[in-house]
Amino acid sequence: MASFVSVSKLFVGWKPTPLSNLPARDSFSSSNSLRTNALSVKSDYSCFEVRDLSYRPPGTEHSLLDTVNFSLREKSFGLIFGQSGSGKTTLLQLLAGLSKPTSGSVYVQKYGKDDKPCQSSQPLTTDRVGIVFQFPERYFVADNVLDEVTFGWPRQKSDVYLKQDLALRLQRAINWVGLNGIPLDKDPHSLSGGYKRRLALAIQLVQFPDLLLLDEPLAGLDWKARADVVKLLKNLKKDLTVLVVSHDLKEFAGLVDYSWRMEMGGVLREEALPV
Numbered sequence: 001m002a003s004f005v006s007v008s009k010l011f012v013g014w015k016p017t018p019l020s021n022l023p024a025r026d027s028f029s030s031s032n033s034l035r036t037n038a039l040s041v042k043s044d045y046s047c048f049e050v051r052d053l054s055y056r057p058p059g060t061e062h063s064l065l066d067t068v069n070f071s072l073r074e075k076s077f078g079l080i081f082g083q084s085g086s087g088k089t090t091l092l093q094l095l096a097g098l099s100k101p102t103s104g105s106v107y108v109q110k111y112g113k114d115d116k117p118c119q120s121s122q123p124l125t126t127d128r129v130g131i132v133f134q135f136p137e138r139y140f141v142a143d144n145v146l147d148e149v150t151f152g153w154p155r156q157k158s159d160v161y162l163k164q165d166l167a168l169r170l171q172r173a174i175n176w177v178g179l180n181g182i183p184l185d186k187d188p189h190s191l192s193g194g195y196k197r198r199l200a201l202a203i204q205l206v207q208f209p210d211l212l213l214l215d216e217p218l219a220g221l222d223w224k225a226r227a228d229v230v231k232l233l234k235n236l237k238k239d240l241t242v243l244v245v246s247h248d249l250k251e252f253a254g255l256v257d258y259s260w261r262m263e264m265g266g267v268l269r270e271e272a273l274p275v
C-alpha cells in the first residue's frame, strides 16, 4: 500500500549531520569508492536489529505485524518479499518512525571481529532512517528540481557555514544518483520515470541516512529504467545499508545479501529468494 505522505515532507524539522560525519568526497562516487564490501572483511561492524516488533493499528483488533525479528548488517542489501497485504509496507513505516510499534524496538548493535557484541545496543533514532515510498514522484511538491530536493530546509538567514554544508550535501546527493546532467530549474514532473526515482533517492541521500528503506523501487518503470535503478542501488550499498520491499525478485537477485518472506498476518521468516 503506498503511503500518502510526501517524501519531501520528511525534511520538515530536518537537522543537518555535522559535515565531519559525512564520508569523504570519493566515497560518494560509485566508481571511486574506496570502501570495501563489509561482508568480505573481518573487522568490527554494526547491525540493525529488529526485535519482537508487533503492530496493531489504534482502534483495530487485528495485528498487522506479529513479533517480527531480523538483523541487517551495515552496508548490505536486504530484501523483503511476500504476498500483497502481508504487511511489508507497514514494517517499513514502523522502521522509518511513521507509525509507533505496539511492542518491540529497533536497535543498532556493534560486534567485534569475533562476531560477539562489543557494547550495549543503542535504539535506532528514526532521524537516521531515509524512506522512499512506492511511486515517490506522486508526492513531488515543487516545480523545479532544486526546490524539490531542498523542500523543508531552513529558510531563515543562516550562517555561511550552514549554507556551505547544505550546498555540499546537495551537490553530493545529485552527483551520487547521476542527476548532475539535469538542470536544477527543470520541472520534476517532466523527468523520465527513472530520473524521477533518482530525484526521490537524492532527497533522502542529502541526509546520508544510516538505513535507507525503499518500497517497490522498480514499480511502474520500463526495463531500461529498472536496470538503471538496480545498478544505482548496487553502488549505494557500498556506502549505505539498504532494505527493499519488492515483488521484483529476479532483478534484485544479484545484489541481495539477506532476504525474508513476509507471510500473511505479518510473520517474517528468513528465506532465500525463490528465483
Ligand SMILES: Nc1ncnc2c1ncn2[C@@H]1O[C@H](COP(=O)(O)OP(=O)(O)OP(=O)(O)O)[C@@H](O)[C@H]1O
Residues within 6 Å of the ligand: 001, 002, 057, 060, 064, 082, 083, 084, 085, 086, 087, 088, 089, 090, 091, 262
Ligand atoms: N492503518 C491501517 N489500519 C488498518 N489496516 C491497515 C492499515 N494500514 C494497512 N492496513 C492493512 O494492513 C495490511 C498490510 O498492508 P501493507 O500495505 O503493509 O501490505 P504489503 O505487504 O505492503 O502489500 P503490497 O505488496 O500490496 O504493497 C493490508 O491488509 C492493509 O489493508
